[in-house]
Amino acid sequence: MPRIRQLLDARRLGGYLDAVTETWIGWSLPPAGAVLEQSGWRPDEAGSYCRRCGSSLGPGEATPSGCGSCRGQPLPGNGLVRLGSHAGVLREWVLAIKYRGWAEMGAALGRRLGQAIVGCDLIDPDRSVIVPMPMPWQRRMYRGIDHARVIAAGVAEVLRVPIVPVLAKANGPPQVSLATSHRRRHGAGGLRIRKRLGGWGLKGSTVVLVDDVRTTGSSIRTACRLLRPIRAQSIVVAVVSVSDESARRDRAARMNRGVQWGPQDAVLALRPSTMRPQQAPAVALAGPRAPV
Ligand SMILES: [Zn+2]
Numbered sequence: 283m284p285r286i287r288q289l290l291d292a293r294r295l296g297g298y299l300d301a302v303t304e305t306w307i308g309w310s311l312p313p314a315g316a317v318l319e320q321s322g323w324r325p326d327e328a329g330s331y332c333r334r335c336g337s338s339l340g341p342g343e344a345t346p347s348g349c350g351s352c353r354g355q356p357l358p359g360n361g362l363v364r365l366g367s368h369a370g371v372l373r374e375w376v377l378a379i380k381y382r383g384w385a386e387m388g389a390a391l392g393r394r395l396g397q398a399i400v401g402c403d404l405i406d407p408d409r410s411v412i413v414p415m416p417m418p419w420q421r422r423m424y425r426g427i428d429h430a431r432v433i434a435a436g437v438a439e440v441l442r443v444p445i446v447p448v449l450a451k452a453n454g455p456p457q458v459s460l461a462t463s464h465r466r467r468h469g470a471g472g473l474r475i476r477k478r479l480g481g482w483g484l485k486g487s488t489v490v491l492v493d494d495v496r497t498t499g500s501s502i503r504t505a506c507r508l509l510r511p512i513r514a515q516s517i518v519v520a521v522v523s524v525s526d527e528s529a530r531r532d533r534a535a536r537m538n539r540g541v542q543w544g545p546q547d548a549v550l551a552l553r554p555s556t557m558r559p560q561q562a563p564a565v566a567l568a569g570p571r572a573p574v
Contacts, residue, residue, distance in 0.1 A: 337526040351527070358502055396440025411487055414493075
């Protein structure tokens, strides 16, 4: 019996599962918990980014009316929570979730995002629901992961609120294959509200709209416009990362160092500092264009 108890010990079981992961699939993707722990990465402090548009801020730049990037502009939603700028290891993880199906990291970052939402006092968990940004089923089949849904599940685990898949998306070119100007002009094509007998019953609730990255904000803007008829009291946008000016500077610096992103050489090497020695594989990215 003591032996059985030993076997059932959660920590031992966790270690065993890690060992199996390393043996069988560790060459592909390392355990997310270990990567997060060893990377030294921390989510942004609430005051380090704009609560309206999500842009990184310097000390004293934040005001209730927004920041230099968004002040005076109408923005979708009633607030934004993020984990960081779309740069460095966070960007690498987001890309690996999306293009390598790293669901474990998606759930782990979703839980961190949930904790960030709890800390921001923007929602009442008793009256909130989570709406993941949808992806076409064809793309989900191709990629093997609905990344926003996986992240949303991590958020839901912390907030203890239901996921309500109100939005659906028809198949079309991936957002990364469209020019930024096209996305700004045409919004996110193919998004729609799912029909449901009796409606969704979300009047007066707070919708937490979850996505992986805020790039131009066009998908989020379209989603918020579509969600208006369900008469939610407020919509809070929750994203893992925001492609802001600071992220663009980081990408430009990478380009200057000769790091290329494209269909033939889009290779994501997880930083050695985040990996154990035996787990330092190159993670290949698939996609028609350089990911953003
Ligand atoms: Zn702003």
